Amino acid sequence: MNPSTTDPQAVKLSASFYNLLLASYPTRFRQEYGPHMLQVFRDCCRKAYQTGGLSGMLWLWALTFFDFLQSIIEEHSQRGVYMNKEKFIRLSGWALIVGAFAWVLGFAAGNIQEYNPYNALTRPLERYFQYLVGSEVILIPAALILILVGSLGLYLRYAGQAGRLGRSGLVIAIVEGVIALVAYALMLFTKFEYFWFGLILGMLLTFGGIILFGVAALRNRLLPRWKLTPVITGFCGILSISGLSPLFLLTGVGLFILGYLLQSDPGIISPQPATG
Amino acid sequence: MSDAVQSPQEALPLTPAVFNILLALADGEKHGYAIMLDVEANTSGQVKMGPGTLYGSIKRMLAGGLIAECDERPDPELDDQRRRYYSLTWLGRRVLAAEAQRLSSQLALAQAKGVLLRVI
Numbered sequence: 001m002n003p004s005t006t007d008p009q010a011v012k013l014s015a016s017f018y019n020l021l022l023a024s025y026p027t028r029f030r031q032e033y034g035p036h037m038l039q040v041f042r043d044c045c046r047k048a049y050q051t052g053g054l055s056g057m058l059w060l061w062a063l064t065f066f067d068f069l070q071s072i073i074e075e076h077s078q079r080g081v082y083m084n085k086e087k088f089i090r091l092s093g094w095a096l097i098v099g100a101f102a103w104v105l106g107f108a109a110g111n112i113q114e115y116n117p118y119n120a121l122t123r124p125l126e127r128y129f130q131y132l133v134g135s136e137v138i139l140i141p142a143a144l145i146l147i148l149v150g151s152l153g154l155y156l157r158y159a160g161q162a163g164r165l166g167r168s169g170l171v172i173a174i175v176e177g178v179i180a181l182v183a184y185a186l187m188l189f190t191k192f193e194y195f196w197f198g199l200i201l202g203m204l205l206t207f208g209g210i211i212l213f214g215v216a217a218l219r220n221r222l223l224p225r226w227k228l229t230p231v232i233t234g235f236c237g238i239l240s241i242s243g244l245s246p247l248f249l250l251t252g253v254g255l256f257i258l259g260y261l262l263q264s265d266p267g268i269i270s271p272q273p274a275t276g
Numbered sequence: 277m278s279d280a281v282q283s284p285q286e287a288l289p290l291t292p293a294v295f296n297i298l299l300a301l302a303d304g305e306k307h308g309y310a311i312m313l314d315v316e317a318n319t320s321g322q323v324k325m326g327p328g329t330l331y332g333s334i335k336r337m338l339a340g341g342l343i344a345e346c347d348e349r350p351d352p353e354l355d356d357q358r359r360r361y362y363s364l365t366w367l368g369r370r371v372l373a374a375e376a377q378r379l380s381s382q383l384a385l386a387q388a389k390g391v392l393l394r395v396i
Binding site: 032033036037039040041044063068070074075 | 358
């Protein structure tokens with residue numbers, strides 16, 4: 001009898017959900033290894049269920065989901081040809097530089113919007129008000145997209161040396177960047193304002209991930225100069241989103257420096273040795 | 277890893293995942309889940325690999341010629357025939373030995389500098 005037919009419901013459900021996640025891997029990798037990965041995951045589920053029950057399954061899912069995020073980035077980044085990797089890292093550096101400007105301009109537009117119509121100094125801005133509103137709505141998501149591309153570049157450049165903490169930080173930054181963008185798109189299209197929380201949380205955790213990467217970069221001496229930049233950028237990003245708006249300028253400077261470092265030093269890219 | 281590894285030194289240093297997979301296969305061919313369990317047992321649970329890391333590493337090790345897929349399938353009475361079994365190649369064994377030697381040299385250096393005494 002096929003053992004999968006006698007599995008508990010929790011194991012069956014988990015395996016079905018993992019099967020859905022497998023669809024995110026590159027097609028060739030999925031076709032070659034997908035069934036085996038599913039089989040191994042099912043074996044792990046059975047063991048976790050037998051030894052730890054549902055809490056064991058939850059712990060397994062936490063580990064597996066982290067593994068999924070790491071390996072999916074790895075497989076997608078290796079799907080391309082290696083010669084493209086260096087180019088992508090350079091481009092992601094430029095993306096961070098442009099993103100820094102978009103971030104600063106977006107926040108500046110947001111601050112100017114808070115004008116007082118009775119104030120003689122801000123009154124001349126009245127006719128430009130709608131354009132300022134429009135520019136913030138475009139500039140901040142554009143900055144988010146560019147920071148996301150920059151985080152991908154940081155991952156490709158430093159994943160090998162950043163250790164588990166650094167890699168985790170960058171994975172968090174990438175995933176949360178995607179979540180923030182999805183929340184923003186949903187907020188725009190559904191007009192359901194509670195997606196605002198998803199956007200803010202995603203942005204906060206993106207910068208949180210950059211802080212983690214910064215700590216790992218300090219520990220492992222990854223950056224040739226301006227070593228505190230990722231940590232300072234992360235903290236300033238979080239504080240400027242949380243209400244200390246003037247710090248958006250420092251965040252922009254930090255993003256600019258990170259972008260400059262990336263595009264000027266994409267690393268020596270060669271076909272990787274047998275690394276996991 | 278896009279091409280086969282030409283010499284053991286070219287593949288060094290190995291990541292913990294690759295080193296532990298090679299070590300798990302050192303005493304005979306195994307399938308994916310058995311490798312995972314072996315790595316967990318060998319490292320007292322310190323290295324836990326998910327299916328993504330395991331098969332991502334296996335893919336690169338196959339491409340590098342460090343491991344090979346076994347043609348022979350086990351007795352269906354004893355195991356699931358759908359499983360794939362992997363074994364070390366001659367190159368894989370040499371890479372494993374070279375990495376073990378490299379780690380051993382580092383250990384000797386740590387001992388010479390008295391680092392280990394502080395750890396213990």
